[in-house]
Amino acid sequence: xxxxxxxxxxxxxxxxxxxxxxxxxxxxxxxxxxxxxxxxxxxxxxxxxxxxxxxxxxxxxxxxxxxxxxxxxxxxxxxxxxxxxxxxxxxxxxxxxxxxxxxxxxxxxxxxxxxxxxxxxxxxxxxxxxxxxxxxxxxxxxxxxxxxxxxxxxxxxxxxxxxxxxxxxxxxxxxxxxxxxxxxxxxxxxxxxxxxxxxxxxxxxxxxxxxxxxxxxxxxxxxxxxxxxx
Amino acid sequence: xxxxxxxxxxxxxxxxxxxxxxxxxxxxxxxxxxxxxxxxxxxxxxxxxxxxxxxxxxxxxxxxxxxxxxxxxxxxxxxxxxxxxxxxxxxxxxxxxxxxxxxxxxxxxxxxxxxxxxxxxxxxxxxxxxxxxxxxxxxxxxxxxxxxxxxxxxxxxxxxxxxxxxxxxxxxxxxxxxxxxxxxxxxxxxxxxxxxxxxxxxxxxxxxxxxxxx
Numbered sequence: 364x365x366x367x368x369x370x371x372x373x374x375x376x377x378x379x380x381x382x383x384x385x386x387x388x389x390x391x392x393x394x395x396x397x398x399x400x401x402x403x404x405x406x407x408x409x410x411x412x413x414x415x416x417x418x419x420x421x422x423x424x425x426x427x428x429x430x431x432x433x434x435x436x437x438x439x440x441x442x443x444x445x446x447x448x449x450x451x452x453x454x455x456x457x458x459x460x461x462x463x464x465x466x467x468x469x470x471x472x473x474x475x476x477x478x479x480x481x482x483x484x485x486x487x488x489x490x491x492x493x494x495x496x497x498x499x500x501x502x503x504x505x506x507x508x509x510x511x512x513x514x515x516x517x518x519x520x521x522x523x524x525x526x527x528x529x530x531x532x533x534x535x536x537x538x539x540x541x542x543x544x545x546x547x548x549x550x551x552x553x554x555x556x557x558x559x560x561x562x563x564x565x566x567x568x569x570x571x572x573x574x575x576x577x578x579x580x581x582x583x584x585x586x587x588x589x590x591x592x593x
Numbered sequence: 594x595x596x597x598x599x600x601x602x603x604x605x606x607x608x609x610x611x612x613x614x615x616x617x618x619x620x621x622x623x624x625x626x627x628x629x630x631x632x633x634x635x636x637x638x639x640x641x642x643x644x645x646x647x648x649x650x651x652x653x654x655x656x657x658x659x660x661x662x663x664x665x666x667x668x669x670x671x672x673x674x675x676x677x678x679x680x681x682x683x684x685x686x687x688x689x690x691x692x693x694x695x696x697x698x699x700x701x702x703x704x705x706x707x708x709x710x711x712x713x714x715x716x717x718x719x720x721x722x723x724x725x726x727x728x729x730x731x732x733x734x735x736x737x738x739x740x741x742x743x744x745x746x747x748x749x750x751x752x753x754x755x756x757x758x759x760x761x762x763x764x765x766x767x768x769x770x771x772x773x774x775x776x777x778x779x780x781x782x783x784x785x786x787x788x789x790x791x792x793x794x795x796x797x798x799x800x801x802x803x804x805x806x807x
Contacts, residue, residue: 544798
């Protein structure tokens with residue numbers, strides 16, 4: 364069984380809207396349903412609408428793998444609605460965790476660090492580098508995810524053990540650590556060490572102690588106010 | 594008029610945060626470059642956007658958690674700075690822009706919760722009328738766009754009209770750099786530094802200091 368280019372492009376385009384109607388009771392439910400419906404034949408739509416209307420949530424870039432596998436299951440017509448639901452509940456949690464770790468926690472912050480360092484030193488090269496490199500990885504998962512999901516069916520979950528997840532994350536963890544050190548190069552903009560060191564320690568303690576993000580932003584506001592007054 | 598157009602542009606860009614694509618265009622370092630280019634000072638746009646980026650580097654949108662809106666903070670800080678700069682001193686403009694950006698980040702997070710609550714009504718409508726799936730789903734774009742306009746328009750009008758009193762504190766680019774670098778270091782240590790990556794931190798640190806000195 365093969366996925367035609369037309370169907371792949373339709374699923375890809377719709378997947379860009381996966382979180383458009385994100386709400387607390389269904390999360391990406393409507394987005395997922397819309398994406399699956401553009402991928403399957405007319406005859407399956409009523410059945411899908413009846414059985415797959417519930418909550419769905421995963422990492423937005425990883426949804427391609429799950430939609431690909433789901434469309435394959437409906438094309439084959441062998442699996443029951445219950446079996447598909449079971450697959451979805453396992454797949455959405457597994458891909459959410461892998462996607463969060465890979466993109467939100469590693470790749471994006473590492474590339475943003477690189478963009479800031481390059482941007483401050485060399486101007487527009489920084490933001491452009493981020494956009495190009497980040498979207499190579501982003502679009503790879505969005506597009507390849509659909510075809511891999513379709514080709515592998517429910518075995519798509521085993522891809523989480525592959526290099527595109529594990530190795531890329533390990534590499535960007537190392538890159539992120541190097542870039543953390545390279546942040547010192549921004550001291551070239553004549554910044555006082557005497558303030559950077561204690562403030563870094565203060566914010567690091569707040570992060571380790573898991574202070575809420577709002578609390579940290581409020582303390583930044585306070586620091587801006589104090590430095591401004593001094 | 595300027596404030597309205599900028600708000601509309603900001604609201605379109607902020608769709609990238611979650612409602613459309615998520616290509617990273619709404620990240621502060623990118624919006625800093627875009628709004629900096631509009632006002633004819635790309636480098637300062639990138640610098641200010643970059644510092645806001647470092648402040649919000651660790652905000653991870655995992656599961657149901659909605660952290661303060663770093664993307665909105667970037668757009669607000671950079672645009673307000675350029676709007677305020679027209680009729681205020683640079684130090685005053687930067688101080689007010691930083692405060693508006695950080696407060697806007699928190700407000701943006703709250704408004705995002707309201708936008709998503711509004712989406713619940715769209716979902717309820719879809720449950721009652723299955724045929725309206727695509728309309729209800731796509732209407733989420735309007736919710737996200739409306740959130741952006743509600744957030745940016747009052748702040749940009751305020752920035753266009755507000756003359757900062759002389760008694761207000763002033764901050765310089767160096768102050769923003771101190772805060773950005775401090776939180777950037779804290780965030781990146783928290784995210785990346787472990788026993789197995791410590792050697793990479795040292796390599797980066799040595800290279801960074803060499804770059805700063807030479």
